[in-house]
Amino acid sequence: MEPSPFELPADTVQRIASELQCHPADERVALRLDEEDExxxxxxxFYIPKMQDLPPIDLSLVNKDENAxxxxxxxxxxxxxxxxxYLEEELDKWAKMGGYGHEVGKRPWITGDETIVGLMNDIVGKYKVSFSPQIVKILSFSYKHCL
Incomplete structure (x- = not known):
């Protein structure tokens, strides 16, 4: 059965559970959802932490080698x-060029906030962001140190 484009998440889980003839909380439902995830x-x-590396985990209850x-x-x-x-590239550029890294290279530092604002516009719906992330960092840092 094909899902409706307007299907609610709870209905999707219920539909898949029915198809698999299992409870909605069954692991098979989650695995099917993962398979269908575009x-x-x-x-x-991304790096996904392993269960064995997380401090509050009781390893007697989990498979230590599984992703958390x-x-x-x-x-x-x-x-x-x-x-x-990316960090090593920028640190190497800094070591070799000093302050000239602000203006040259694959990622000139002086335009970093403009690049980030453009990416943020894509994420938040293409509205013009009216602040610079760098300015926000500087103001936050200054405010904390003035108190």
């Missing part, structure tokens, strides 16, 4: 696998 390929681009279920949306989130590469 964004699943993005997982390959990660619900920390207000934290840094999952680390993109390319972060180290």
């Amino acid at each position: 964004l699943r390929h993005f997982r390959e681009h 279920i990660y619900f920390m949306g207000n934290s840094l989130g999952l680390q993109p696998k390319m972060v180290k590469t």
Whole structure:
């Protein structure tokens, strides 16, 4: 049975459970949802913590080698696998060029906030963002140190 484009998430879970003849909380439902997820390929681009590496986990209750279920949306989130590469490139540029890295290279630092604002516009719905993330950081830092 094909899902309706207007199907509610709870109805999707119920439909899949019916197709699989199982309870909606059965692991098979989650696995089917993962198979059908159009964004699943993005997982390959992030490090997902293993159960054994998380401090509050009782390893007698879980498979230590499994990926953790990660619900920390207000934290840094999952680390993109390319972060180290990008940081090392910029640190190398800084070491070799000093302050000239502001104006040259693949990612000139002086235009960093403009790039981020453009990306943020895509995420928040293409509205013009009226602030610079760099300015917000500087103001936050200054405010904290003035108190």
